[in-house]
Amino acid sequence: MNLSTQPYKGARDFYPEDKRLQKYMFGIWRKVAEQFGYEEYDAPILEPLELYLAKTGEEIVSEQTYTFTDRGGRQVAIRPEMTPTVSRMVAAKRQELAYPLRWYSVPNLWRYERPQRGRLREHWQLNVDIFGVDGLLAEAEIIQVANGILKTAGATQSMYTIRVNSRKLMDFILKDYLELDSVQRHMIAKLIDRMHKVSHEAFMAESHAIFTPTQREKGASNKLIGLLKTKDLNHLPEVVRSHSAAMELKELFKLLKDAGVENAIFDLSIMRGFDYYTGIVFEVYDENPDNNRSMLGGGRYDGLVGLFGVDPVPTVGFGFGDVTLQNFLEGHKLLPPERSDTDIYAVVIGQTYGPALRAIQEMRDMGLNVAVDITGRKIDKQIQTAVKKNIHYAIFIGEKELSEEQFEIKNLVTGVSERHSLARIVSIVKDYRGASEEE
Amino acid sequence: MNLSTQPYKGARDFYPEDKRLQKYMFGIWRKVAEQFGYEEYDAPILEPLELYLAKTGEEIVSEQTYTFTDRGGRQVAIRPEMTPTVSRMVAAKRQELAYPLRWYSVPNLWRYERPQRGRLREHWQLNVDIFGVDGLLAEAEIIQVANGILKTAGATQSMYTIRVNSRKLMDFILKDYLELDSVQRHMIAKLIDRMHKVSHEAFMAESHAIFTPTQREKGASNKLIGLLKTKDLNHLPEVVRSHSAAMELKELFKLLKDAGVENAIFDLSIMRGFDYYTGIVFEVYDENPDNNRSMLGGGRYDGLVGLFGVDPVPTVGFGFGDVTLQNFLEGHKLLPPERSDTDIYAVVIGQTYGPALRAIQEMRDMGLNVAVDITGRKIDKQIQTAVKKNIHYAIFIGEKELSEEQFEIKNLVTGVSERHSLARIVSIVKDYRGASEEE
Numbered sequence: 120m121n122l123s124t125q126p127y128k129g130a131r132d133f134y135p136e137d138k139r140l141q142k143y144m145f146g147i148w149r150k151v152a153e154q155f156g157y158e159e160y161d162a163p164i165l166e167p168l169e170l171y172l173a174k175t176g177e178e179i180v181s182e183q184t185y186t187f188t189d190r191g192g193r194q195v196a197i198r199p200e201m202t203p204t205v206s207r208m209v210a211a212k213r214q215e216l217a218y219p220l221r222w223y224s225v226p227n228l229w230r231y232e233r234p235q236r237g238r239l240r241e242h243w244q245l246n247v248d249i250f251g252v253d254g255l256l257a258e259a260e261i262i263q264v265a266n267g268i269l270k271t272a273g274a275t276q277s278m279y280t281i282r283v284n285s286r287k288l289m290d291f292i293l294k295d296y297l298e299l300d301s302v303q304r305h306m307i308a309k310l311i312d313r314m315h316k317v318s319h320e321a322f323m324a325e326s327h328a329i330f331t332p333t334q335r336e337k338g339a340s341n342k343l344i345g346l347l348k349t350k351d352l353n354h355l356p357e358v359v360r361s362h363s364a365a366m367e368l369k370e371l372f373k374l375l376k377d378a379g380v381e382n383a384i385f386d387l388s389i390m391r392g393f394d395y396y397t398g399i400v401f402e403v404y405d406e407n408p409d410n411n412r413s414m415l416g417g418g419r420y421d422g423l424v425g426l427f428g429v430d431p432v433p434t435v436g437f438g439f440g441d442v443t444l445q446n447f448l449e450g451h452k453l454l455p456p457e458r459s460d461t462d463i464y465a466v467v468i469g470q471t472y473g474p475a476l477r478a479i480q481e482m483r484d485m486g487l488n489v490a491v492d493i494t495g496r497k498i499d500k501q502i503q504t505a506v507k508k509n510i511h512y513a514i515f516i517g518e519k520e521l522s523e524e525q526f527e528i529k530n531l532v533t534g535v536s537e538r539h540s541l542a543r544i545v546s547i548v549k550d551y552r553g554a555s556e557e558e
Numbered sequence: 559m560n561l562s563t564q565p566y567k568g569a570r571d572f573y574p575e576d577k578r579l580q581k582y583m584f585g586i587w588r589k590v591a592e593q594f595g596y597e598e599y600d601a602p603i604l605e606p607l608e609l610y611l612a613k614t615g616e617e618i619v620s621e622q623t624y625t626f627t628d629r630g631g632r633q634v635a636i637r638p639e640m641t642p643t644v645s646r647m648v649a650a651k652r653q654e655l656a657y658p659l660r661w662y663s664v665p666n667l668w669r670y671e672r673p674q675r676g677r678l679r680e681h682w683q684l685n686v687d688i689f690g691v692d693g694l695l696a697e698a699e700i701i702q703v704a705n706g707i708l709k710t711a712g713a714t715q716s717m718y719t720i721r722v723n724s725r726k727l728m729d730f731i732l733k734d735y736l737e738l739d740s741v742q743r744h745m746i747a748k749l750i751d752r753m754h755k756v757s758h759e760a761f762m763a764e765s766h767a768i769f770t771p772t773q774r775e776k777g778a779s780n781k782l783i784g785l786l787k788t789k790d791l792n793h794l795p796e797v798v799r800s801h802s803a804a805m806e807l808k809e810l811f812k813l814l815k816d817a818g819v820e821n822a823i824f825d826l827s828i829m830r831g832f833d834y835y836t837g838i839v840f841e842v843y844d845e846n847p848d849n850n851r852s853m854l855g856g857g858r859y860d861g862l863v864g865l866f867g868v869d870p871v872p873t874v875g876f877g878f879g880d881v882t883l884q885n886f887l888e889g890h891k892l893l894p895p896e897r898s899d900t901d902i903y904a905v906v907i908g909q910t911y912g913p914a915l916r917a918i919q920e921m922r923d924m925g926l927n928v929a930v931d932i933t934g935r936k937i938d939k940q941i942q943t944a945v946k947k948n949i950h951y952a953i954f955i956g957e958k959e960l961s962e963e964q965f966e967i968k969n970l971v972t973g974v975s976e977r978h979s980l981a982r983i984v985s986i987v988k989d990y991r992g993a994s995e996e997e
Contacts, residue, residue, distance in 0.1 A: 121865065121866055121867030122608060122609060122646070122865050122867075123606065123608075123646075123866075124646050124647075124649045124650035124866050125650070126602050126605075126646075127602050127604045127605055127606060127632075127634065128630070128632075130602030130604060131601075131602065132599075132600075132601045132602070132647050132650070133599055133600035134599055134647065134651070135597035135598060135599050135661065138597075138598045138599050138600050139597075139598075141600070142598065153899050153927045154926075154927050154928065155927075155928070155929065156900040156903075156927060156928060156929020156930070158574035158577075158578075158898075158899065158900070159574060159577045159578075159581065160571075160573055160574050161571075161572035161577050161580070162565060162570075162571045163566050163569030163570065163571070163680050164603060164666060164680075165566045165569060165624075165636075165668070165680070166565075166566055167562065167566060169562075170561060185604075185626075185628070187626035189624070189670070190670060191567070193566075193567070195566065197604075197636075207561070207562075207563050207565075208563075208571050210563045211563035211564075211571070212573070217943045217946040218933070219932060219933060219943075221929060222574065227603060227666070229604070231628070231629055241602050241603075241604070252932055252933060254932065254934070256911060256932035257932060259915075260930075260932065263915075263919075267922075373912070374911070377911075377912035377913070377915055377916065378912075378915040378916065378919060379916065379919060426560065426561050427560055427561050427563050428560030428561075459597075460592050460597065461592070461597075464595075472695060472813070472816075473812070473813065473816035473817075474816070476698075476702075476813070476816055477816065477817065477818065480702075480817060480818060483593045483594070483706075487593075488592045488593050488595060489593065489594070489595060490594065490595020490660060491595070491699075492658065493658060493693065493695035493696060493699065494657070494658055494690070494691060495693070504656045504657070504658075507656040508656050
């Protein structure tokens, strides 16, 4: 019986053309994070299971996480998210680290779920976190980083919206303004979290069922839906908009405007799935009508580092997945042009491989990426291979060329050939590469 | 009870300083692989277990691989090596791909073993493979890539030795020259594979026990040890050195010399652990007396792609682990200097964060990595943080500076301050970065 060539279900093979796109996206993530002074860290993909039991939503650990028992009897998880890990790492060096601490990572994450558009079992996710800052400048910066990534990827601000909410404001509304008990609050929060996935009628019916008869008489469902639809802080009821959490949101929008982020809006329906958020939360929505969904999200979570027995550290962060970024780029036609990383394809004439290898190594030492055809096939077959690989130039190296130190270089797109020294050829190819990288 | 801050046993957390070194090593791997025209690919860290049952050494799958059963009842492995995966991917697109195919990857791999120096449960490994070339030029190129990596990392050829052997020559010696049956051959091969880990006496005793009395009378043990110690093909017995596999080795050494690789030697004791090799095999040894061990290895394995029910594809490749490379760099004092990726630390004077953020964003748009202190602490505290983070410059931004468009830049190493426009400051910092990158 033959072995299957399929990858594991819900996960992806990255052939070079796929990997090139992924590297392009990772490159933007890294570039922008580093522009803001963030440093990359990493950690093992396996973590003790207990790391996820404390604060992550229950559902995620019990049903969606890959877990197993290792040969030493330890319960192990394949990490479903990076936040518990980074909190663990900060806690381990709580005293030594210099705050504000700006860290980012691009971990591979796994969730056991039914594969669907934008949600695979396996993905990569940029995680950006700032530790040690209480004030709103941290939230403003984190949102600026997310915004900077989309800008660097070529997006205009009309292509996406940054929706911002406050867990504190939400708590006030549910507890004090709507007067819900803790069980009701939990149920309503879960309902709001999936609000965009259910119809208006279903939402009304479900919320109605959660309220008590007295609350219903006071029109709680309508009050709630009215609040959830308010996109302007000034249109909130007086008692809500004068709450300190609402004032804080107002200040955040001002800071974002100062920093050039124009498309952040207030949205009380942004809840975020995880239990660990403690303040501002936000999500960035793709405004593509064919893909109008949340691309990334984050917020303030001041309590996680403290779970490891050290003093808590105020923290704000976000995560941005590779699949959702790719969908965004595809939807807005922002994918980079296809281009080989190999600059030139060397065709060796005759069997002069020994001396040819030396000339080829010289080109590499001068900074070119050079693939050499070592199949000994006919020259036109070798050229066909170079074309199929999207390589822009070919160089022909034979005995005559080596003794005269003049080589034929062929532009495989235009078909034009020229004869030059090796140094001149390297400079021609570098000029082309420089120009095409600036495109 | 507090959560533990320790990572999973045998695996590593990468704090920014650790990650910086890893990125430096990955950068060299990628640069050299691409210089030779190799393209990066990737695949899921989880694979169906059956992928490893066919050709990997039994011991590795049964005792050393992380395996579990998923919720769908599938047997899954966390990949212990990349070769079966890349063979699977090539087989899946056997007809569409353009040969010679040059692929590389930097996968994260896991093995369940007792953690020890240079061998952790988890590591990263550069995998470089060329598909579709029968001739020795493939072996020569693969060894050139390995050599190019060490050269690019700053190593001289006296720091390491490339030891080359041939499975075909070994087969001839064991079967035809020493006349061993298949059980004996298997046992002797395993013994040779761990030859460098046992004493000469133990080796002699163990080999003696494998031979028959007749073979012993003919001096099989001495014959074998004599062969294993021969480092020159010309010193092999006539019948061995005239075998086609020995001629092939001779040709390979000539090709390597042509390509500038001077430190490749013949070594019949190089076996490689995996069963799938079919021709030339090689290992690169660190010549550091404190760490005289194999750093990387590879060879020809023509049979793996064919296991997936397609026509076989001749293949040569090698793997190079991050831990062994790091030990090599440390041992030879080749570690890169410590340097922050953040170019400048912005200190905001007063509470002018809004306008300051705009000036900071301008510096980023001009190409600098800028971290801004948003703690509101005293200025000397902010500077201390910048110094602790190894950042070379600080810029001071207050109301006066913003209105005059002249800012103070301080070199945190020399202590010298100057006043300049933002554009001039950017150019000073870029000049410094350019110079320090060339170091």
